[in-house]
Amino acid sequence: MSPLNRKLVRDLWHLRGQVTAIAVVVAAGVAIVVTMRTAYESLAESRSNYYATYRFANLFASLKRAPQSLARKIEAIPGVTRADTRLVADVTLDVPGLAAPATGRLISIPERQQPIVNDVHIRRGRFIAPGRRDEVLVSEAFALANGLDLGSEIGAVLNGRWATLRVVGIALSPEYVYEVRPGDLFPDNRHFGVLWMGLAAMETAFDMDGAFNDVVLILAADANPAEVTVRLDRLLDRYGGLGAVGRDDQVSHRFLSDELRQNRIFGTVLPAIFLGVAAFLLNIVLSRLVAMQREQIGVLKAFGYGPVTVSLHYLGFALVAVTLGAVAGTASGLWLGAELNRIYSEFYRFPVFRYDPGPTVVLMAIAASAAAALFGAVTAVRRAWRVPAAEAMRPEPPGQFHAGWLERLGAQRWVPPATRMIARNMARRPLRAVMSITGLACAVAILLLGRYFVDAIEYLAAVQFALVQRDDMTVVAHEPLPATARYELARLPGVLVSESYRAVPVRLRSGHRSRRTALMGLPPDASLRRLLDRNLESVALPPEGLVLTKMLADILEVQPGDTVLVEVLEGSRPKREVPVSGLVDELIGLSAYMDVRALNRLMHEGGTVSGAMLIVETERMAELYGLLKRLPAVGGVLQRETTLESFEKTIGESMGVFTGVLVGFACVLAVAIVYNAARIALSERGRELASLRVLGFTRGEVSRMLLGEQALLLAAALPIGVALGYGTSALMAWTYQWELFRLPLVLTPATYAFSVGVVGVAFLLSALLVRRRLDRIDLVEVLKSRE
Numbered sequence: 001m002s003p004l005n006r007k008l009v010r011d012l013w014h015l016r017g018q019v020t021a022i023a024v025v026v027a028a029g030v031a032i033v034v035t036m037r038t039a040y041e042s043l044a045e046s047r048s049n050y051y052a053t054y055r056f057a058n059l060f061a062s063l064k065r066a067p068q069s070l071a072r073k074i075e076a077i078p079g080v081t082r083a084d085t086r087l088v089a090d091v092t093l094d095v096p097g098l099a100a101p102a103t104g105r106l107i108s109i110p111e112r113q114q115p116i117v118n119d120v121h122i123r124r125g126r127f128i129a130p131g132r133r134d135e136v137l138v139s140e141a142f143a144l145a146n147g148l149d150l151g152s153e154i155g156a157v158l159n160g161r162w163a164t165l166r167v168v169g170i171a172l173s174p175e176y177v178y179e180v181r182p183g184d185l186f187p188d189n190r191h192f193g194v195l196w197m198g199l200a201a202m203e204t205a206f207d208m209d210g211a212f213n214d215v216v217l218i219l220a221a222d223a224n225p226a227e228v229t230v231r232l233d234r235l236l237d238r239y240g241g242l243g244a245v246g247r248d249d250q251v252s253h254r255f256l257s258d259e260l261r262q263n264r265i266f267g268t269v270l271p272a273i274f275l276g277v278a279a280f281l282l283n284i285v286l287s288r289l290v291a292m293q294r295e296q297i298g299v300l301k302a303f304g305y306g307p308v309t310v311s312l313h314y315l316g317f318a319l320v321a322v323t324l325g326a327v328a329g330t331a332s333g334l335w336l337g338a339e340l341n342r343i344y345s346e347f348y349r350f351p352v353f354r355y356d357p358g359p360t361v362v363l364m365a366i367a368a369s370a371a372a373a374l375f376g377a378v379t380a381v382r383r384a385w386r387v388p389a390a391e392a393m394r395p396e397p398p399g400q401f402h403a404g405w406l407e408r409l410g411a412q413r414w415v416p417p418a419t420r421m422i423a424r425n426m427a428r429r430p431l432r433a434v435m436s437i438t439g440l441a442c443a444v445a446i447l448l449l450g451r452y453f454v455d456a457i458e459y460l461a462a463v464q465f466a467l468v469q470r471d472d473m474t475v476v477a478h479e480p481l482p483a484t485a486r487y488e489l490a491r492l493p494g495v496l497v498s499e500s501y502r503a504v505p506v507r508l509r510s511g512h513r514s515r516r517t518a519l520m521g522l523p524p525d526a527s528l529r530r531l532l533d534r535n536l537e538s539v540a541l542p543p544e545g546l547v548l549t550k551m552l553a554d555i556l557e558v559q560p561g562d563t564v565l566v567e568v569l570e571g572s573r574p575k576r577e578v579p580v581s582g583l584v585d586e587l588i589g590l591s592a593y594m595d596v597r598a599l600n601r602l603m604h605e606g607g608t609v610s611g612a613m614l615i616v617e618t619e620r621m622a623e624l625y626g627l628l629k630r631l632p633a634v635g636g637v638l639q640r641e642t643t644l645e646s647f648e649k650t651i652g653e654s655m656g657v658f659t660g661v662l663v664g665f666a667c668v669l670a671v672a673i674v675y676n677a678a679r680i681a682l683s684e685r686g687r688e689l690a691s692l693r694v695l696g697f698t699r700g701e702v703s704r705m706l707l708g709e710q711a712l713l714l715a716a717a718l719p720i721g722v723a724l725g726y727g728t729s730a731l732m733a734w735t736y737q738w739e740l741f742r743l744p745l746v747l748t749p750a751t752y753a754f755s756v757g758v759v760g761v762a763f764l765l766s767a768l769l770v771r772r773r774l775d776r777i778d779l780v781e782v783l784k785s786r787e
Contacts, residue, residue, distance in 0.1 A: 034333025142193025
């Protein structure tokens with residue numbers, strides 16, 4: 001081993017505390033890069049391969065009924081390379097072992113297996129046999145949630161007739177990677193599943209011989225999706241078309257895309273903070289090392305070591321610290337990435353979902369950490385490069401001292417000597433003080449950000465499922481029911497409160513902007529579905545006009561008083577200009593509301609209803625479920641508690657791992673910054689503090705002089721960190737204003753207390769470690785040295 005390498009090893013061992021702190025911070029930043037990037041690449045690659053192999057559609061359209069001959073006209077639309085027609089129907093299912101009725105989405109497939117758009121992948125079992133009208137394929141998520149296996153039988157109401165369906169295969173489809181009930185945002189695999197049935201069997205069951213009610217299209221690479229959509233809607237309009245939906249607005253694809261976007265955001269912003277702090281710590285440690293070894297640098301140059309060799313020697317110190325962090329961070333990131341992908345596999349269903357991180361991610365993480373090392377070391381290395389040998393071997397000239405702000409104010413007589421020393425030392429190195437404050441503020445901000453997601457999710461769940469949705473269950477009808485149905489629903493066994501509603505598929509237009517949604521008509525005195533403003537105050541439904549969610553209003557760029565064109569997509573399909581009368585601040589989905597009587601008038605119908613929201617006696621719930629399973633008119637039953645559980649599992653678990661990791665890394669960051677700052681202060685002021693001890697100052701007084709400066713820096717950093725954390729959380733809240741759901745800007749007092757408390761505990765632990773080293777200082781040895 002060369003002399004310089006032996007010296008490097010000794011320096012690393014002597015400064016092992018600071019080196020460890022830097023390595024841990026680097027490891028945190030690298031781990032976030034590797035975790036998020038590998039999860040992103042795994043999810044993106046799995047999605048891309050699945051879509052291509054199983055021909056995921058670019059355009060989806062539902063309608064009432066159209067003859068199969070129309071398919072040729074659809075395929076003739078410029079830009080369409082393939083159009084597959086099919087039958088789709090939502091039915092009530094009686095699943096063995098499940099008390100509540102479930103909803104099944106039946107999708108027709110050819111009698112004999114052949115390539116189709118949105119093709120199925122059979123995970124287990126076989127394809128349906130030709131001529132067997134009771135055989136179905138069942139989606140894997142639904143089968144696992146209900147313990148269904150090959151040969152299981154499911155009861156179903158098909159077009160008002162009871163039937164028994166037998167499971168012959170467990171399957172997947174690119175259309176339902178994220179399997180969710182139409183109109184819902186979060187999966188409920190226990191109560192909703194997709195079933196594939198032979199085309200002939202579905203034509204017979206639903207009286208749709210030679211007809212279809214759904215079409216999926218694949219477009220050419222150079223096709224104009226907007227133009228194809230317009231032409232398709234014109235063709236389907238006379239057949240009850242509900243308006244074509246592009247891939248970007250398909251729920252499963254949209255949720256996947258939002259998840260990928262989230263990974264890219266977190267995989268870029270947070271590592272930059274950690275690696276920036278690591279560069280700052282490296283700069284301080286190396287600057288102090290170069291200053292301390294000034295004479296050694298002079299001797300090395302005098303013995304023939306050139307500036308490049310000496311500079312590379314100190315750069316090696318930085319590279320060793322960062323390499324240790326990069327190795328540990330890469331290993332941690334690979335493990336965390338695998339854990340995140342395990343959670344993804346519970347929500348997203350792919351035939352093959354490999355976690356196969358390539359060398360690109362590791363190389364990118366190493367490059368980022370190396371860049372941080374170079375950036376942090378460049379100033380210190382430049383000093384080692386520039387200092388001439390003769391000048392380096394002379395003692396460094398003492399610093400110039402002058403009256404500080406305490407003296408200029410004339411306040412020194414009232415300030416204790418220890419406090420004056422702290423103030424003077426901070427004034428001598430203002431840049432270092434500012435950087436220390438910035439690093440501590442970043443730790444507080446990251447802690448706030450991590451806890452923000454917990455607060456936001458809990459607030460969203462509390463508002464949506466306790467204040468907005470207050471029913472026990474919602475009964476959804478297959479088709480609009482006459483006005484008398486509201487009384488029949490109210491008389492169902494165990495029903496205490498019943499509020500009927502009318503839901504109509506519509507397209508809202510404002511100028512060139514449009515959005516397809518469901519217009520929900522509610523009674524003016526509705527109590528089971530409340531409309532709330534930003535202050536959580538109830539919003540009364542006006543006798544006329546629309547009430548829109550704020551997100552929908554922003555998309556349409558309308559305000560109260562403006563008018564929108566309401567294009568109804570069912571029945572006689574009326575089109576009316578309707579004023580916007582108010583806005584509500586709902587956090588889930590895009591919704592439009594109207595007084596149910598005004599909506600009935602808009603539709604030129606009587607008191608037609610689409611279902612009812614119910615409060616039910618717990619003791620009679622099973623009896624009610626048994627009846628609803630057999631009612632032909634019932635298309636589905638939505639349970640509030642089940643939806644809440646699904647929300648917490650989907651959002652809470654997917655963010656839970658990330659939030660926990662983020663908070664843990666922020667704690668590491670806080671400890672590293674505080675400990676490093678205190679250790680460097682002890683090293684720089686060792687002779688000074690030893691002199692004070694010899695002069696009669698106690699250990700406690702000397703400790704207060706050393707740690708008091710760190711306490712002042714921490715006190716200055718806390719409010720800055722809180723403000724920075726609030727601003728970062730506000731940025732995240734703005735980023736998470738998605739159509740599927742929005743995260744509110746909510747930070748509870750407990751979150752502020754937690755963030756400040758963690759940094760405070762980090763300071764106390766670091767203070768104890770430094771105080772221990774201070775107590776063990778050999779006064780004679782320190783006073784013999786220049787440092």
